[in-house]
Amino acid sequence: MAKRSNESLPWAFFGAGGFVSAFLMPVHIFLFGIAIPLMWIAGPTQASLLALIQHPLTKLYIFGFCALCFLHAAHRIRSSLIDTLRIKHLDTALGVICYGAAIVGSIIALIVVIRIP
Amino acid sequence: MAHPSAHSRSYHPQITNTWWLGRWNYTWFMLREWSSAFVAYFAIVTLMQVAAISAGGQAYADFEACMRKPVMIIVNIIAFVFTLFHTMSWFHLVPPAMFPRMRGKKLSPLVTMIPAYVAWLVASVIVAGFVLGTF
Numbered sequence: 001m002a003k004r005s006n007e008s009l010p011w012a013f014f015g016a017g018g019f020v021s022a023f024l025m026p027v028h029i030f031l032f033g034i035a036i037p038l039m040w041i042a043g044p045t046q047a048s049l050l051a052l053i054q055h056p057l058t059k060l061y062i063f064g065f066c067a068l069c070f071l072h073a074a075h076r077i078r079s080s081l082i083d084t085l086r087i088k089h090l091d092t093a094l095g096v097i098c099y100g101a102a103i104v105g106s107i108i109a110l111i112v113v114i115r116i117p
Numbered sequence: 118m119a120h121p122s123a124h125s126r127s128y129h130p131q132i133t134n135t136w137w138l139g140r141w142n143y144t145w146f147m148l149r150e151w152s153s154a155f156v157a158y159f160a161i162v163t164l165m166q167v168a169a170i171s172a173g174g175q176a177y178a179d180f181e182a183c184m185r186k187p188v189m190i191i192v193n194i195i196a197f198v199f200t201l202f203h204t205m206s207w208f209h210l211v212p213p214a215m216f217p218r219m220r221g222k223k224l225s226p227l228v229t230m231i232p233a234y235v236a237w238l239v240a241s242v243i244v245a246g247f248v249l250g251t252f
Contacts, residue, residue, distance in 0.1 A: 015211075017156075018203075018207055018211070019207070019211070021153075021156045021200065021203065021204075022203060022204040022207040022208065022237070023204075023236065023237055023240045023241075024240060024241075024244060025156055025159060025200045025203070025204070026197065026200050026201055026204055026241065027240070027241035027244045027245055028159060028163060028244070029159050029193055029196050029197045029200055030197055031244075031245060031248055031249075032162070032163075032166060032184065032248075033159065033162070033184065033189075033190070033193030033194075033196065033197065034190065034193050034194060034197060036181075036184070037181070037184040037185045037189070037190055037193075038190065041249070043181065044248060044249060044250055046170055046173070046174045046177035046178070047174075048250050049170045049177070049248075050170050050171070052247060052248070053167055053170055053171075058247075062163070062164075062167055065160070065163070066160045066163060066164055069156050069157060069159075069160035070157055070160055072153060072156060073153040073154060073156050073157035073160075074157075075153075076150050076151075076153035077153060077154060077157075079150070080147065080150040080151060080153075083137075083147075083150075084134065084137065084147065085134060086132060086134065105157075105160070105161070108164065109160075109164055112164050112167050112168050112171075113167070115168075115171055116167065116170075116171045117171055
Protein backbone atom coordinates (compact mmCIF):
# COMPACT_ATOMS: atom_id res chain seq x y z
CA MET A 1 0.00 0.00 0.00
CA ALA A 2 1.25 3.45 -0.87
CA LYS A 3 2.54 5.52 2.01
CA ARG A 4 0.09 8.27 2.87
CA SER A 5 1.42 11.79 2.50
CA ASN A 6 1.49 13.86 5.67
CA GLU A 7 1.76 17.06 3.65
CA SER A 8 -1.94 17.95 3.48
CA LEU A 9 -1.81 20.54 6.27
CA PRO A 10 1.27 22.44 4.96
CA TRP A 11 -0.32 22.25 1.50
CA ALA A 12 -3.57 23.80 2.70
CA PHE A 13 -1.65 26.72 4.24
CA PHE A 14 0.61 26.96 1.17
CA GLY A 15 -2.46 27.23 -1.06
CA ALA A 16 -4.25 29.75 1.13
CA GLY A 17 -1.08 31.84 1.41
CA GLY A 18 -0.56 31.63 -2.34
CA PHE A 19 -4.02 33.07 -2.95
CA VAL A 20 -3.78 35.79 -0.30
CA SER A 21 -0.33 36.93 -1.48
CA ALA A 22 -1.37 36.77 -5.16
CA PHE A 23 -4.36 39.05 -4.53
CA LEU A 24 -2.94 41.47 -1.96
CA MET A 25 0.87 41.59 -2.03
CA PRO A 26 1.39 43.58 -5.27
CA VAL A 27 -0.78 46.50 -4.09
CA HIS A 28 0.96 46.57 -0.68
CA ILE A 29 4.44 46.70 -2.25
CA PHE A 30 3.39 49.19 -4.91
CA LEU A 31 1.85 51.63 -2.40
CA PHE A 32 4.16 51.43 0.62
CA GLY A 33 7.35 50.24 -1.09
CA ILE A 34 7.37 52.29 -4.31
CA ALA A 35 4.65 54.90 -4.93
CA ILE A 36 4.57 56.59 -1.50
CA PRO A 37 8.39 56.60 -0.92
CA LEU A 38 8.88 58.09 -4.44
CA MET A 39 6.10 60.62 -3.66
CA TRP A 40 4.07 59.64 -6.73
CA ILE A 41 1.10 59.79 -4.38
CA ALA A 42 0.68 61.50 -1.03
CA GLY A 43 1.02 58.96 1.77
CA PRO A 44 -1.57 58.72 4.54
CA THR A 45 -0.68 60.28 7.90
CA GLN A 46 0.28 58.16 10.91
CA ALA A 47 -2.95 59.25 12.64
CA SER A 48 -5.19 58.07 9.80
CA LEU A 49 -3.30 54.76 9.50
CA LEU A 50 -3.59 54.27 13.27
CA ALA A 51 -7.35 54.77 13.05
CA LEU A 52 -7.44 52.23 10.21
CA ILE A 53 -5.43 49.51 11.99
CA GLN A 54 -7.41 49.93 15.21
CA HIS A 55 -10.47 48.41 13.55
CA PRO A 56 -10.92 44.71 14.54
CA LEU A 57 -11.33 43.64 10.90
CA THR A 58 -8.07 45.38 9.92
CA LYS A 59 -6.32 43.59 12.80
CA LEU A 60 -7.65 40.27 11.52
CA TYR A 61 -6.55 41.24 8.00
CA ILE A 62 -2.99 42.11 9.10
CA PHE A 63 -2.57 38.91 11.11
CA GLY A 64 -4.11 36.65 8.43
CA PHE A 65 -2.18 38.34 5.60
CA CYS A 66 1.23 38.09 7.32
CA ALA A 67 0.77 34.59 8.80
CA LEU A 68 -0.43 33.07 5.50
CA CYS A 69 2.38 34.80 3.56
CA PHE A 70 4.93 33.33 5.99
CA LEU A 71 3.46 29.80 5.74
CA HIS A 72 3.31 30.03 1.93
CA ALA A 73 6.94 31.14 1.73
CA ALA A 74 8.09 28.47 4.22
CA HIS A 75 6.65 25.69 2.06
CA ARG A 76 8.14 27.02 -1.18
CA ILE A 77 11.54 27.88 0.29
CA ARG A 78 11.79 24.40 1.82
CA SER A 79 11.06 22.63 -1.46
CA SER A 80 13.22 25.05 -3.48
CA LEU A 81 16.21 24.46 -1.22
CA ILE A 82 15.75 20.70 -1.60
CA ASP A 83 15.44 20.99 -5.40
CA THR A 84 18.22 23.53 -5.92
CA LEU A 85 20.82 22.04 -3.62
CA ARG A 86 19.52 18.43 -3.87
CA ILE A 87 19.53 17.95 -0.12
CA LYS A 88 16.61 15.52 0.19
CA HIS A 89 18.27 13.87 3.20
CA LEU A 90 17.93 17.16 5.13
CA ASP A 91 14.18 17.31 4.47
CA THR A 92 13.12 16.95 8.11
CA ALA A 93 15.61 19.51 9.42
CA LEU A 94 14.66 21.99 6.66
CA GLY A 95 10.97 21.44 7.44
CA VAL A 96 11.55 22.21 11.11
CA ILE A 97 13.57 25.36 10.26
CA CYS A 98 11.20 26.70 7.57
CA TYR A 99 7.85 25.92 9.19
CA GLY A 100 9.32 26.85 12.58
CA ALA A 101 10.33 30.27 11.24
CA ALA A 102 6.84 30.73 9.75
CA ILE A 103 5.20 29.85 13.09
CA VAL A 104 7.52 32.25 14.96
CA GLY A 105 6.70 34.93 12.37
CA SER A 106 2.98 34.31 12.85
CA ILE A 107 3.32 34.60 16.63
CA ILE A 108 5.21 37.91 16.17
CA ALA A 109 2.40 39.06 13.84
CA LEU A 110 -0.12 38.22 16.57
CA ILE A 111 1.91 40.17 19.16
CA VAL A 112 2.25 43.18 16.83
CA VAL A 113 -1.51 43.18 16.21
CA ILE A 114 -2.39 42.79 19.91
CA ARG A 115 -0.08 45.69 20.80
CA ILE A 116 -1.91 48.13 18.52
CA PRO A 117 -3.08 50.80 21.02
CA MET B 118 15.92 -13.54 -7.02
CA ALA B 119 17.63 -10.27 -7.82
CA HIS B 120 19.94 -10.16 -10.75
CA PRO B 121 23.49 -10.21 -9.42
CA SER B 122 24.48 -7.15 -11.41
CA ALA B 123 21.17 -5.27 -10.89
CA HIS B 124 22.81 -2.59 -8.77
CA SER B 125 25.67 -1.80 -11.09
CA ARG B 126 23.29 -1.63 -14.06
CA SER B 127 20.73 0.68 -12.43
CA TYR B 128 20.22 4.17 -13.83
CA HIS B 129 22.12 6.96 -12.08
CA PRO B 130 21.32 10.32 -13.69
CA GLN B 131 23.95 12.98 -13.15
CA ILE B 132 22.38 16.21 -11.89
CA THR B 133 24.38 19.32 -11.11
CA ASN B 134 23.40 22.08 -8.69
CA THR B 135 22.80 24.37 -11.67
CA TRP B 136 20.33 22.05 -13.45
CA TRP B 137 17.68 24.77 -13.34
CA LEU B 138 19.81 27.07 -15.53
CA GLY B 139 19.85 24.51 -18.34
CA ARG B 140 16.40 25.27 -19.74
CA TRP B 141 14.20 28.36 -19.66
CA ASN B 142 11.26 26.31 -18.33
CA TYR B 143 13.29 25.21 -15.34
CA THR B 144 14.66 28.73 -14.74
CA TRP B 145 11.13 30.21 -14.78
CA PHE B 146 10.05 27.48 -12.37
CA MET B 147 12.88 28.37 -9.98
CA LEU B 148 12.21 32.13 -10.26
CA ARG B 149 8.55 31.47 -9.46
CA GLU B 150 9.51 29.39 -6.44
CA TRP B 151 11.88 32.08 -5.16
CA SER B 152 9.21 34.78 -5.53
CA SER B 153 7.97 33.46 -2.19
CA ALA B 154 11.08 34.87 -0.47
CA PHE B 155 9.95 38.37 -1.52
CA VAL B 156 6.44 37.62 -0.26
CA ALA B 157 7.92 36.80 3.17
CA TYR B 158 10.18 39.88 2.99
CA PHE B 159 7.33 42.31 2.49
CA ALA B 160 5.15 40.60 5.12
CA ILE B 161 8.01 41.43 7.55
CA VAL B 162 8.09 45.04 6.26
CA THR B 163 4.31 45.25 6.79
CA LEU B 164 4.66 44.09 10.40
CA MET B 165 7.43 46.66 10.99
CA GLN B 166 5.14 49.29 9.50
CA VAL B 167 2.24 48.32 11.78
CA ALA B 168 4.59 48.37 14.80
CA ALA B 169 5.83 51.84 13.76
CA ILE B 170 2.27 53.16 13.35
CA SER B 171 1.46 51.81 16.84
CA ALA B 172 4.57 53.43 18.33
CA GLY B 173 3.60 56.94 17.25
CA GLY B 174 4.30 59.78 14.81
CA GLN B 175 8.08 59.88 15.22
CA ALA B 176 8.45 56.10 14.79
CA TYR B 177 6.34 56.20 11.64
CA ALA B 178 8.33 59.15 10.25
CA ASP B 179 11.50 57.05 10.79
CA PHE B 180 9.87 54.10 8.98
CA GLU B 181 8.93 56.32 6.04
CA ALA B 182 12.47 57.79 5.90
CA CYS B 183 13.87 54.24 5.80
CA MET B 184 11.54 53.31 2.93
CA ARG B 185 12.74 56.35 0.95
CA LYS B 186 16.36 55.10 0.89
CA PRO B 187 17.36 54.26 -2.72
CA VAL B 188 18.46 50.74 -1.76
CA MET B 189 15.03 50.05 -0.24
CA ILE B 190 13.26 51.35 -3.33
CA ILE B 191 15.41 49.13 -5.59
CA VAL B 192 14.73 46.07 -3.41
CA ASN B 193 11.03 46.89 -3.38
CA ILE B 194 10.90 47.26 -7.18
CA ILE B 195 12.54 43.82 -7.52
CA ALA B 196 10.08 42.43 -4.94
CA PHE B 197 7.17 44.02 -6.85
CA VAL B 198 8.25 42.39 -10.14
CA PHE B 199 8.61 39.01 -8.41
CA THR B 200 5.19 39.24 -6.73
CA LEU B 201 3.55 40.25 -10.02
CA PHE B 202 5.14 37.14 -11.50
CA HIS B 203 3.80 35.11 -8.56
CA THR B 204 0.29 36.55 -9.01
CA MET B 205 0.19 35.87 -12.75
CA SER B 206 1.63 32.36 -12.50
CA TRP B 207 -0.83 31.60 -9.67
CA PHE B 208 -3.80 32.78 -11.72
CA HIS B 209 -2.63 30.83 -14.76
CA LEU B 210 -2.24 27.58 -12.81
CA VAL B 211 -4.71 27.45 -9.95
CA PRO B 212 -8.16 28.59 -11.18
CA PRO B 213 -8.01 26.33 -14.29
CA ALA B 214 -7.00 23.44 -11.99
CA MET B 215 -9.80 24.20 -9.49
CA PHE B 216 -12.62 24.64 -12.02
CA PRO B 217 -11.71 22.46 -15.00
CA ARG B 218 -15.37 21.97 -16.04
CA MET B 219 -18.84 23.35 -15.45
CA ARG B 220 -22.03 21.23 -15.85
CA GLY B 221 -19.95 18.54 -17.47
CA LYS B 222 -18.52 20.86 -20.09
CA LYS B 223 -14.80 21.54 -20.25
CA LEU B 224 -14.01 25.17 -19.41
CA SER B 225 -11.35 27.08 -21.27
CA PRO B 226 -8.53 28.11 -18.87
CA LEU B 227 -9.13 31.68 -20.04
CA VAL B 228 -12.71 31.64 -18.69
CA THR B 229 -11.45 30.75 -15.20
CA MET B 230 -8.49 33.13 -15.34
CA ILE B 231 -10.42 36.28 -16.22
CA PRO B 232 -12.54 36.34 -13.00
CA ALA B 233 -9.31 35.93 -11.00
CA TYR B 234 -7.79 38.99 -12.70
CA VAL B 235 -10.99 40.99 -12.14
CA ALA B 236 -11.08 39.96 -8.45
CA TRP B 237 -7.39 40.94 -8.16
CA LEU B 238 -8.12 44.41 -9.56
CA VAL B 239 -11.11 44.84 -7.22
CA ALA B 240 -9.12 43.67 -4.16
CA SER B 241 -6.24 46.05 -5.03
CA VAL B 242 -8.61 49.02 -5.43
CA ILE B 243 -10.30 48.21 -2.09
CA VAL B 244 -6.96 47.99 -0.24
CA ALA B 245 -5.72 51.22 -1.87
CA GLY B 246 -9.04 52.92 -1.04
CA PHE B 247 -8.80 52.05 2.64
CA VAL B 248 -5.09 52.96 2.87
CA LEU B 249 -5.46 56.31 1.11
CA GLY B 250 -8.63 57.18 3.01
CA THR B 251 -10.92 57.26 -0.01
CA PHE B 252 -13.40 54.94 1.72
